[in-house]
Amino acid sequence: MKKSERLNDMLRFLNDREFFNLHDLMDKYDISKSTALRDIDSLEQLGVPIYAEHGRYGRYGILQHQLLAPILFTMDEVYALYFAMLTLDSYQSTPFHLSVKQLNEKFEACLSQKQLQQIHLMKKVLQFEVSQHYHVSQYLDQILKSILHESTCVIQYVKDLQETSYQVQFFKISAKFGQWYASGIDIKTHQTKVFRCDRITSLQEENSETQYSIDDLLHRSLNAYKSDNSIQYEVEITEQAKDLFYKENYPSMNIEHGERTIIRGYYNPGEEVFITNYFMRFESSIIAVKPNSLKQMMVQHMENLVSHYLKL
Secondary structure (H helix, E strand, O other): OHHHHHHHHHHHHHOOOOOEEEEHHHHEEEHHHHHHHHHHHHHHOOOOOOOOOHHHHHHHOOOOOOOOOOOOOOOHHHHHHHHHHHHHHOOOOOOOOOOOHHHHHHHOOOOOHHHHOOOOOOOHHHOOOOOOOOOOOOOOOHHHHHHOOOOEEEEEEEEEOOEEEEEEEEEEEHHHHHEEEEEEEEOOOOOOEEEEHHEEEEEEEOOOOOOHHHHHHHHHHHOOOOOOOEEEEEEEEEEEHHHHHHOOOOOEEEEEEEOOOEEEEEOOOOHHHHHHHHHHHHHHHHHEEHHHHHHHHHHHHHHHHHHHOOOO
């Protein structure tokens, strides 16, 4: 735990105490006596009114009982903030240096006993659908920092057991379908790419100036993923199957309602496996497919699956 985090936690730890001794801090934070003494000095510099009582049973006292300023929430605000915070439990990695447990403790320290009882009861009866993130993305914080610095990074990226080096300027981080993704422009090819963050095996931020601002990259990204030789498609589905689309869809596709329910979009060369796998989940809900090349890929995919299962 960093010193700034430890001091912040100490403020909450000491909030309900009139007295404490060095061993309280040493045991709580697993620190030495000298570190505990330095932390007390730092708390005094922050304005905490600590005084020492000397003698055989010496201890420290705090003049004012309430160290933290009270924050008033309505119950609706309490519920919204609490459940927004709980969604972080599903993430193996976040772009922030934080402990969900400590964040929860800080939040609950601001609430009354009645409010605490209400949110604990609410937690038992109210459940939100959250995609679990099972993969660790260890460079999220550095990606976010590079975006804010508008700097480039040299990364090593593994896909299909092949490791490739890229020089990239990131401009967006997103969480979708249980994965973290980072969008950036490949400095060598000037193409926009999307990287799955858990597949980044190393990252080195560069201090050199970049030719793009974040606003420029965000604007360019609106149509940046579509290549000149992309393939347009049109897939008609049953009206009941539209819920499958809403559960998972991508910027390259949209759905139209009317007399027919149609998914329209495009895929680029090299994305054939992705688009085929995507439409396989619609199974017999698919009514028609255009172009015929996409239909043939889907048929071939099904034949491969049948062949695989027959061999089991």
